[in-house]
Amino acid sequence: MSTIDVTIREILDAHARLPESVSNLGDDDDLYDAGLSSHASVNVMLALEDAFDIEFPDSYLRKGTFESVTAIRQSLESLGVTAAPG
Amino acid sequence: MSIVIGIDIQPIDEVESSVREFGSRYTRRLFTDQEVDSCGNTPLAAASGLAARFAAKEAVLKILDTSVSVPSWKDIEVMRTPGGRPEIILRGEAAKLALSQGVSKISLSLSHGGGVATAAVVAQISDPLGKENS
Numbered sequence: 001m002s003t004i005d006v007t008i009r010e011i012l013d014a015h016a017r018l019p020e021s022v023s024n025l026g027d028d029d030d031l032y033d034a035g036l037s038s039h040a041s042v043n044v045m046l047a048l049e050d051a052f053d054i055e056f057p058d059s060y061l062r063k064g065t066f067e068s069v070t071a072i073r074q075s076l077e078s079l080g081v082t083a084a085p086g
Numbered sequence: 087m088s089i090v091i092g093i094d095i096q097p098i099d100e101v102e103s104s105v106r107e108f109g110s111r112y113t114r115r116l117f118t119d120q121e122v123d124s125c126g127n128t129p130l131a132a133a134s135g136l137a138a139r140f141a142a143k144e145a146v147l148k149i150l151d152t153s154v155s156v157p158s159w160k161d162i163e164v165m166r167t168p169g170g171r172p173e174i175i176l177r178g179e180a181a182k183l184a185l186s187q188g189v190s191k192i193s194l195s196l197s198h199g200g201g202v203a204t205a206a207v208v209a210q211i212s213d214p215l216g217k218e219n220s
């Protein structure tokens with residue numbers, strides 16, 4: 001598991017308000033099916049911004065951006081994130 | 087013409103928690119200055135109003151087809167008429183989507199109690215862009 005994925009999963013556990021630990025979910029599992037609400041996804045977004053020192057453009061504020069660990073990692077990578085914060 | 091309904095519910099404590107943790111970064115991403123100013127000065131006082139407004143934005147998104155584009159949260163604004171009734175104002179991408187989909191005359195009702203805020207919207211849908219059914 002990449003360091004980016006570890007940080008993403010820590011943030012999901014802290015902010016996504018899922019009924020089960022994200023450790024029980026695979027990278028491609030649908031987080032909305034697992035219980036992620038639109039409001040919780042905003043908290044996840046803000047926590048990701050803090051952790052990776054980025055800002056998601058409005059164009060990223062769509063369901064697809066946060067629908068899985070893989071989707072979040074790809075969104076971060078598209079914003080220039082190459083590694084987890086040191 | 088047809089009628090569509092959108093409804094949403096939002097736990098108030100989740101909004102209060104977000105305001106406390108992320109402060110203005112949270113409110114700026116979701117709400118217009120007018121919406122924030124109209125909800126109170128403290129996180130606790132503001133939370134129920136902000137939760138109702140978030141529910142309203144979600145309810146509106148449920149009546150729009152967002153498969154093509156997704157409006158910014160602030161493109162959907164809750165305002166009060168001079169008589170105090172809540173109303174929805176659409177701007178930017180939300181207004182474009184509504185126009186292209188024939189959505190008009192959106193009515194809004196807000197409520198909160200028991201730790202949750204709810205919003206219901208009812209809208210008329212006419213033939214988009216003047217197209218007639220064959």
